[in-house]
Amino acid sequence: MNIIKKYFSFFLFGFASFIITCNSQPNDGIILGKIDSLHSYFLNEERKILVYVPSSSKNNPNNIYPVVYLLDGNNHFNSVTAMIQNLSEVLRNTVLPQMIVIGIQHTDRIGDFSGGAFTSFMEKELIPYVDSIYPTSRYRILIGHSFGGAYTINTLFNNTELFKSYIAIDPMSFDNHKLIEQANKFLKEKDFTGNSFYLAIANSPLVYSQDTSFHNNYRVNLKLLNSMEIYKQNHLKFSWKFYKNDNHTSVPFIAEYEGLRFIFDFYKFPDVDILSGVSNPDSFILHYYENITKILGYKVTPPEGELLSLGYILIENKSYDKSYKILKMLVDNYPPNFMFYNALGDLYRTQGDSLKAIEYYNKTLSLNPNDGLAKQMIQTLKENVNHNK
Numbered sequence: 137m138n139i140i141k142k143y144f145s146f147f148l149f150g151f152a153s154f155i156i157t158c159n160s161q162p163n164d165g166i167i168l169g170k171i172d173s174l175h176s177y178f179l180n181e182e183r184k185i186l187v188y189v190p191s192s193s194k195n196n197p198n199n200i201y202p203v204v205y206l207l208d209g210n211n212h213f214n215s216v217t218a219m220i221q222n223l224s225e226v227l228r229n230t231v232l233p234q235m236i237v238i239g240i241q242h243t244d245r246i247g248d249f250s251g252g253a254f255t256s257f258m259e260k261e262l263i264p265y266v267d268s269i270y271p272t273s274r275y276r277i278l279i280g281h282s283f284g285g286a287y288t289i290n291t292l293f294n295n296t297e298l299f300k301s302y303i304a305i306d307p308m309s310f311d312n313h314k315l316i317e318q319a320n321k322f323l324k325e326k327d328f329t330g331n332s333f334y335l336a337i338a339n340s341p342l343v344y345s346q347d348t349s350f351h352n353n354y355r356v357n358l359k360l361l362n363s364m365e366i367y368k369q370n371h372l373k374f375s376w377k378f379y380k381n382d383n384h385t386s387v388p389f390i391a392e393y394e395g396l397r398f399i400f401d402f403y404k405f406p407d408v409d410i411l412s413g414v415s416n417p418d419s420f421i422l423h424y425y426e427n428i429t430k431i432l433g434y435k436v437t438p439p440e441g442e443l444l445s446l447g448y449i450l451i452e453n454k455s456y457d458k459s460y461k462i463l464k465m466l467v468d469n470y471p472p473n474f475m476f477y478n479a480l481g482d483l484y485r486t487q488g489d490s491l492k493a494i495e496y497y498n499k500t501l502s503l504n505p506n507d508g509l510a511k512q513m514i515q516t517l518k519e520n521v522n523h524n525k
Contacts, residue, residue: 168217169237174265178256179243185209185262186239188217190225193271200434202235202275203266205258205299207249207284209239216279216392223396228441230405232396233432235277236270238262249283250310255291259298273434274300277399281305281388285336286315289360292333293322301332303395305388306340312356319363328372332399335361335376336391340383353384403428405442408449411458417446418461440470447479451486459483474504481513490517 169188176183186209193199204220206212216237223231240262248254266272278299280288285307292302309315337357361376375398379387406424411417421438428436443466450459460483466476481496494517500510 168214168221169239172269174261176257176261178253178261181243183243183257183262184241185266186213186237186241187270188213188221188237189270190221190234190236192225192234197271199234200271200273202233202277202432203270203272204235204237204277204279205262206237206239207242207278207280207287208245208282209241212279212281212388212392213237213239215389219393220396228439228445230403230439230442232400233403233436236266236272238266245283249287254287255295259295263298273432275432275434277301277303277396279303279305279392279395280307281391282308282384283310286310289315290318292328292331293318293326296326296328296331300330301334301399303334303336303392303399305336305391305395306338306353306384307335307357307360308353308384309356316356316359316363319360323363323366323370323372326370328370330371332373333364333375334391334395334398335364335374336387336395337361337376337378338382338384338387339378339380402431405439408446408453411446415458416461417450417458418465421462421465437469438465440466440473444475444479448482451479451483456483456487472503474500474507474510477503478507478510481510485513485517490520493517 169186171184172187173182173184175181190199190201193201204216206216216239220232220235220237223229224234242248263276276299278288278291278301280286280303282305285304286309288302288304289307291298292304307315335357337354340354364372364374364376377391377394379390382390406421411420414420421443425436425438443462447459447463447466450456450462460480463476463480463483466473467480470476477496477499481493481500483493484490484496485493494514497510497514497517500507501514504510
């Protein structure tokens with residue numbers, strides 16, 4: 137294994153170990169979040185919430201995060217939190233941004249989803265409380281399943297500004313006719329610029345013989361879908377999927393995953409294949425993250441780990457000019473890190489510029505004096521320089 141691959145492997149292992157260390161918990165427990173509570177004037181009770189905050193907030197107090205508001209939090213908090221954590225933190229994943237998750241517990245589920253008091257609680261109490269306590273951005277996502285799915289759609293139509301994005305999973309409405317009427321009305325009249333909506337439909341009719349308002353949930357959702365498809369001119373970012381292999385109770389997990397992937401389809405760090413035809417990858421990446429910043433409403437910078445990885449991949453591909461631009465961007469825009477200078481040393485060594493390589497390996501040692509590999513490379517390169525004199 138050559139020296140570049142050794143450093144690349146070290147970086148991957150070290151970064152993964154760092155993530156594991158950050159997320160490990162004392163007392164032999166694995167803790168995904170905590171329970172918080174607030175008193176609601178509108179609901180006339182103390183309401184508990186489940187809260188997950190990314191571990192990076194401890195070391196980066198200025199960070200802010202999008203917030204997922206999860207209806208039926210008891211049922212979905214663990215799976216959604218673990219999914220977001222995996223796709224935004226583990227093994228340098230950048231599929232999703234790191235996010236805060238708020239799982240809402242319901243003391244009266246039917247009452248919450250059929251009355252206006254719960255919306256007042258969300259808008260005037262819960263969201264302001266969360267914003268005052270936790271490092272939130274203004275980018276909020278609402279996820280609901282079944283009756284919660286219908287509530288999510290009603291919120292999209294009637295209180296659009298509360299959230300940027302919505303995921304409705306196999307919605308079941310208390311009044312299907314009203315839901316379809318609202319869809320036909322608001323999708324004609326409203327401008328949903330900046331909003332995203334994902335609709336999941338399960339393969340389960342759910343026929344309720346004693347209450348026709350619930351009759352054939354599958355057919356009602358297809359009517360809703362038809363309304364969504366007709367009025368695409370309202371600038372709503374919309375997608376949907378029929379899950380033929382899932383029923384009403386099994387569909388949430390896969391729908392939450394695919395809904396979040398759809399909402400944040402702009403977020404993943406650009407693949408090296410995308411950059412292959414780009415002469416200035418540094419400028420491309422900066423513009424790419426300027427667009428992400430514009431969408432999310434807060435400053436998002438390219439992740440250091442991905443940039444360093446890309447720099448090494450470009451060295452392996454013999455794209456030396458591109459690699460230099462990426463590594464120089466790291467050195468110029470991020471706090472000093474011995475791995476950045478080491479990568480530049482590897483770049484110059486690979487190109488046969490021993491003196492420049494030695495210069496950067498020495499900078500590596502200035503930040504990491506015990507780096508044996510850098511010492512070894514300096515010694516080898518000096519011997520080569522003396523031999524060639």
